[in-house]
Every structure is written in structure tokens, then in C-alpha cells.
Amino acid sequence: MPPAAAALDGRALAATSTPAGSPIRAAGILAALAIAAVAVPVVADDYWYNAILIPFLIMALAGLGLNLTMGFAGQASLGTGAFMAVGAYATYNLLLRVPVLPLPFSLLGGGLIAGLVGLVVGLPSLRIRGFYLVAPTLAAQFLIAWTFNQVGWFSNYATSSAISAPHLALLGRDLSSPAGRYALTLASVVVVTAVAWRLVRSRTGRDWRAVRDGETAAAIIGVPVSRAKLSAFFVGAAVSGVAGALWAFAYLGTVDARSFDLDRSFQAMFIIIVGGLGSLSGSFLGAAFIVLTPILLSHLSGTILGTGLDGGQIANLQRVVFGALIIGFLIKEPNGLAALLGSLVDRLRRLAHRPDPLGED
Amino acid sequence: MPEPLLDVLDVSLSFRGLKALDALSFSVTRGEICALIGPNGAGKSSVLNILNGVYRADGGAIVFDGGRLGQIRPVTAARRGIGRTFQHAALFGGLSVRDNVLAGLSRKSRTTLLDDALGLPRARAETRGCLAAADEILGFLDLAPHRDRLVSTLPYGLQKRVDLGRALIAKPKLLLLDEPMAGMNGEEKRAMARFIRSARDTLGTTIVLIEHDIGVVLGLSDHVVVLDYGRKVGDGPPSQVRSDPAVIAAYLGKPQ
Numbered sequence: 149m150p151p152a153a154a155a156l157d158g159r160a161l162a163a164t165s166t167p168a169g170s171p172i173r174a175a176g177i178l179a180a181l182a183i184a185a186v187a188v189p190v191v192a193d194d195y196w197y198n199a200i201l202i203p204f205l206i207m208a209l210a211g212l213g214l215n216l217t218m219g220f221a222g223q224a225s226l227g228t229g230a231f232m233a234v235g236a237y238a239t240y241n242l243l244l245r246v247p248v249l250p251l252p253f254s255l256l257g258g259g260l261i262a263g264l265v266g267l268v269v270g271l272p273s274l275r276i277r278g279f280y281l282v283a284p285t286l287a288a289q290f291l292i293a294w295t296f297n298q299v300g301w302f303s304n305y306a307t308s309s310a311i312s313a314p315h316l317a318l319l320g321r322d323l324s325s326p327a328g329r330y331a332l333t334l335a336s337v338v339v340v341t342a343v344a345w346r347l348v349r350s351r352t353g354r355d356w357r358a359v360r361d362g363e364t365a366a367a368i369i370g371v372p373v374s375r376a377k378l379s380a381f382f383v384g385a386a387v388s389g390v391a392g393a394l395w396a397f398a399y400l401g402t403v404d405a406r407s408f409d410l411d412r413s414f415q416a417m418f419i420i421i422v423g424g425l426g427s428l429s430g431s432f433l434g435a436a437f438i439v440l441t442p443i444l445l446s447h448l449s450g451t452i453l454g455t456g457l458d459g460g461q462i463a464n465l466q467r468v469v470f471g472a473l474i475i476g477f478l479i480k481e482p483n484g485l486a487a488l489l490g491s492l493v494d495r496l497r498r499l500a501h502r503p504d505p506l507g508e509d
Numbered sequence: 510m511p512e513p514l515l516d517v518l519d520v521s522l523s524f525r526g527l528k529a530l531d532a533l534s535f536s537v538t539r540g541e542i543c544a545l546i547g548p549n550g551a552g553k554s555s556v557l558n559i560l561n562g563v564y565r566a567d568g569g570a571i572v573f574d575g576g577r578l579g580q581i582r583p584v585t586a587a588r589r590g591i592g593r594t595f596q597h598a599a600l601f602g603g604l605s606v607r608d609n610v611l612a613g614l615s616r617k618s619r620t621t622l623l624d625d626a627l628g629l630p631r632a633r634a635e636t637r638g639c640l641a642a643a644d645e646i647l648g649f650l651d652l653a654p655h656r657d658r659l660v661s662t663l664p665y666g667l668q669k670r671v672d673l674g675r676a677l678i679a680k681p682k683l684l685l686l687d688e689p690m691a692g693m694n695g696e697e698k699r700a701m702a703r704f705i706r707s708a709r710d711t712l713g714t715t716i717v718l719i720e721h722d723i724g725v726v727l728g729l730s731d732h733v734v735v736l737d738y739g740r741k742v743g744d745g746p747p748s749q750v751r752s753d754p755a756v757i758a759a760y761l762g763k764p765q
Contacts, residue, residue: 346626346628350625350626350632352622361600365601369587369613370583370584370679371612
């Protein structure tokens with residue numbers, strides 16, 4: 149088989165092995181969970197929690213939310229930052245004003261409120277298609293950030309625009325240590341990802357992808373297109389909302405609209421483009437990439453240049469590297485790291501199953 | 510005389526003054542395979558697009574299954590039992606063969622978002638039923654071996670068959686096929702003709718199709734309607750239409 153055909157075939161196989169959920173995949177997910185829940189707390193120190201693990205998990209969740217809306221349902225959105233902000237402020241207000249509600253319910257409530265806002269922001273998708281949909285979501289991004297800054301009620305009339313998050317506790321146990329915040333984040337991410345996993349395999353997820361791949365045909369064969377679009381905005385925004393609440397409470401320790409600006413929306417979009425549009429695992433791969441690359445760059449510059457670069461230079465360097473990578477991915481592998489990993493696993497499996505390199509199987 | 514499933518009565522359609530259909534009338538009997546033929550631009554696709562609500566007729570009436578088919582939208586047409594396939598298959602490229610076929614059942618789904626998100630019993634039961642229906646259709650169309658393949662990796666002939674399956678799974682009363690054999694080789698055409706005929710025979714689906722291959726049309730259909738410039742120039746069983754001078758003139762031109 150010529151190499152090009154082999155590569156194409158590999159991609160086709162990789163694509164088909166995803167819906168069924170192969171045993172190798174299941175084993176990989178279980179192993180990752182075991183490491184995250186058991187091994188990490190044994191070895192990780194505060195730096196690992198605060199600088200790598202917690203932001204990685206939360207951004208993976210934010211990316212996952214956008215991936216449901218944009219990667220699975222094909223509805224482009226630059227509102228992720230705004231949905232995260234809604235999730236954070238809603239959770240803050242639930243904790244503040246409804247103190248009887250246990251923490252998980254406040255998080256869930258924050259997510260649902262963000263979902264409802266997402267539903268409203270998604271209304272123009274019923275009339276506007278494709279790339280043009282970016283405009284109304286961008287408007288929502290600015291409008292929502294502005295609202296949180298202007299309307300004092302949302303921040304309980306705090307004098308500074310950054311308000312400190314309430315104390316994190318669940319069933320009498322304090323969760324404010326790095327390990328506690330990591331546990332809260334991990335548990336939330338696992339639960340939300342499990343629900344998302346179910347959803348994309350359900351009839352709802354199938355409708356999303358049908359609308360993405362052929363809206364006109366979907367409408368004609370009777371797929372409820374409007375329901376699919378609005379539910380994708382609702383679910384995606386709700387997931388991003390939970391991520392926003394975690395960002396405020398488990399990562400920053402403050403609720404601040406400025407940490408949910410347009411840059412955050414772009415970051416979520418980079419995560420899913422690099423990681424893989426329409427792939428749940430891609431959100432995690434992309435987030436790992438986005439969180440680890442700056443750390444790697446600063447270490448590299450430290451070892452190569454001796455003195456190291458300052459923060460501003462690293463941030464600029466990072467933009468250049470990310471920009472180049474995004475262009476590269478869009479041209480060479482639009483399905484992102486998830487597809488690269490899939491075809492790699494597939495190639496290894498073939499090598500293992502083919503003792504005679506010249507034999508055709 | 511058997512009862513008609515579909516009655517098209519004096520239907521007209523024009524695009525900015527250009528008449529695409531001019532007072533067209535024909536009727537389709539329950540359980541028959543009716544072919545619409547005619548030269549390019551005769552208005553065949555317009556008829557299908559009116560029947561499932563993509564275009565709106567300027568005048569005339571359509572009676573389907575005992576009721577008026579007013580100004581409907583495609584979703585309504587699908588709900589009332591009118592299925593269709595597309596000239597260029599128009600499948601969902603990122604979905605597997607089975608998921609494409611399952612999408613044809615979406616509008617019958619009764620699950621809520623919460624059912625789907627949490628995998629509640631109602632969603633599970635519905636999924637079981639849908640998967641059984643999909644497997645039945647895939648078996649019927651000899652697509653079972655390709656069930657989990659990404660549909661965009663299939664050869665064109667198989668894609669057209671998936672398109673047929675996506676329409677058939679919802680058990681439409683009337684199935685509109687827009688050039689089901691376009692771009693196929695002889696063998697693929699024979700297979701497709703066999704599937705269309707057995708869909709009618711075993712599922713009882715009434716079929717209206719557009720096809721350019723006259724040999725295939727005359728062999729497959731029970732009833733042929735010939736259009737030329739938006740008007741009907743022939744209507745009857747294939748044997749009669751084949752020798753109709755008006756039909757021959759529409760295809761070959763009038764003798765001087």
C-alpha cells in the first residue's frame with residue numbers, strides 16, 4: 149500500500165474507532181483517571197497544583213464547552229469568556245445569597261444560569277449561519293463583561309472590581325488548600341465530561357453533528373435544526389460556566405470580570421482548534437498544550453539564554469508560536485492533536501499486528 | 510380504480526416571471542413507482558421541491574394522503590410522511606453510516622435534553638429501538654458491513670444507498686428520489702433499482718423519482734410523467750409513454 153493511501157486509511161480507521169469506544173480507549177481513560185485521582189495527590193506539590201494541574205483542568209472544561217457548541221454543532225462562538233464570567237458571578241451570588249445550597253449545587257446552578265444566557269446569545273444562530281455568527285457572540289462577550297463591571301449588584305457592591313471568593317467547603321471539609329481545590333476541580337471536570345460524553349453519543353449529539361455537516365439536508369430530512377442549535381449553545385455555555393466558576397473559586401480565589409475577557413474566549417478557541425474540533429479528548433489535549441507551552445518556553449529560554457526572558461517577552465513569543473501552530477494545524481491537521489494521537493495509536497496497533505512487513509492483512 | 514396517495518392539481522411555479530411549472534397536474538397511486546422524466550430544465554426538481562416544502566407553488570393545490578398540503582415547510586412535509594433523497598447524496602460527512610441513517614429518525618424522538626444527558630431510561634429505550642430500526646434498514650440495503658465507517662470514506666454508489674436508508678428508516682408514505690442513480694455505473698444502477706423496487710414491495714412505500722437514464726426508468730416504474738418546459742407532455746404506463754409522439758418530440762425534437 150502506498151504511504152499516502154495508508155495514511156488516509158489510517159485516518160478513516162481512526163475515525164471509525166471513536167464512536168464504538170474501543171477497549172484500548174476505555175483502558176486509557178481509566179488509567180488517566182487513576183493517575184489524576186490517586187497518583188497525583190501523592191507526588192504533586194503546590195506549584196504543580198496552582199500553575200499546571202488546576203488551570204489545565206479548568207481550561208480543558210472551558211474548551212470542552214466551546215467544543216460542544218462549535219466543534220460538534222458547528223456554531224462558531226467567541227462568547228466563551230462571557231459564559232465563564234456568568235458562571236462565576238452566578239455561583240458567587242448563589243453562595244452569597246442562598247447559603248443553604250451546598251457547593252456542588254451552587255456550581256451546578258451557576259452552570260445552568262450560564263447555559264440560559266448562552267441560549268439567549270445563541271438565538272441569532274437561528275437566522276445567521278457559519279462564520280457570521282461570530283459577530284453576535286462577540287457583542288455578547290463585550291456586553292456581558294460591561295454589565296458585570298457596571299451593575300454593582302452582581303459583585304455585591306464591592307468597592308474593587310475584583311471580589312474575593314467565599315470560603316470553599318463541602319460537608320464540613322475545607323477545600324481551600326491546593327489539594328482541596330484540585331480535588332474539587334477534578335471531580336467537577338470528571339462529572340461534566342461524563343455528561344458531555346453521554347450527550348454527544350445520544351440523539352442530541354447526533355443532531356448537533358448533522359446540523360454541522362449539512363444544515364439544509366438536516367432540515368429537509370426532519371432533524372430539529374433550531375432545537376439542535378439552541379441546545380448546543382445552552383449545553384456549551386453551561387459547561388463553560390462551570391469552568392468559569394472553578395476559575396474564580398478554585399484557581400484565582402477572586403471573581404473578576406477582567407479574567408474573562410475576549411482573550412479568554414480566543415484561548416478556548418485555540419484549545420479546540422489545536423486539540424481537535426468535535427473531539428472530547430481534543431479539549432484536554434489542547435488545554436494541556438496551551439497551559440504547558442508557556443511554562444516550557446520560559447524554561448527553554450532560561451536554559452538557552454542563561455538569564456531567561458521576562459514575562460512580557462515570553463507572552464509575545466507565545467503568541468508567535470501559537471499563531472504559527474494554529475495556522476499549521478488548520479492546514480495540515482484540521483482535526484487537531486486528537487486526530488494525530490488517534491492515527492499514531494492506530495499505526496502502532498498495525499505494527500503490532502503485522503509481523504511480516506510485506507504481508508497484506 | 511385504486512385510491513391516489515398524491516394529487517397535484519394545476520400547480521404553477523415561476524422564478525421572477527420565468528415559468529418553471531405551468532398548471533401541472535398528475536396523480537400518484539398508492540404503492541406505485543412514478544417517474545418524472547423530461548429534458549433538463551423541464552421542472553422535475555421543482556416538483557420535488559414543492560412537494561417537500563422547499564419551494565412554494567404560486568398556484569394550484571396538492572392533496573396528499575387525504576388532506577391538502579398547503580404552504581408547508583420541509584420539516585412539516587417530513588412529519589406528514591414525505592421523505593426524500595438528494596441528487597448529490599448530501600450526507601453528514603463526519604458521521605458513521607449508521608448515525609447518518611439514524612438522523613432520519615430524529616424528528617420522531619421524544620427524549621428531552623435531560624434524558625439524553627443523564628442516559629435516563631426513556632433515552633435508553635428509545636436508543637435501543639432506533640438502533641434496531643437502523644440495523645434492519647442497513648441489512649435491507651446490504652450496508653451492514655459498512656455500518657461503523659465514516660460515510661465520507663465510502664464510494665459514491667454506497668453513499669447514495671445510505672441516503673436512501675436515511676429516508677427509508679422513518680417509513681415515509683411517499684418517498685421522493687432526486688436522481689437516485691446519477692453518476693453510477695451499470696452495476697450500481699441495477700443494484701439501486703433493485704433496492705427501490707424492494708422498498709416498494711416490502712415496505713409499501715410510494716415512490717416518485719427523477720431519473721435521466723430512460724432504460725432504467727422504463728424498467729423500474731409503473732407510471733411515467735413526462736415534462737417539457739414546465740408542462741406535462743405525457744402521462745401513462747411506460748409502454749404507452751415510450752411510443753407517444755409528443756414525448757419523442759420533447760426528447761428528440763420535432764420532425765421538420
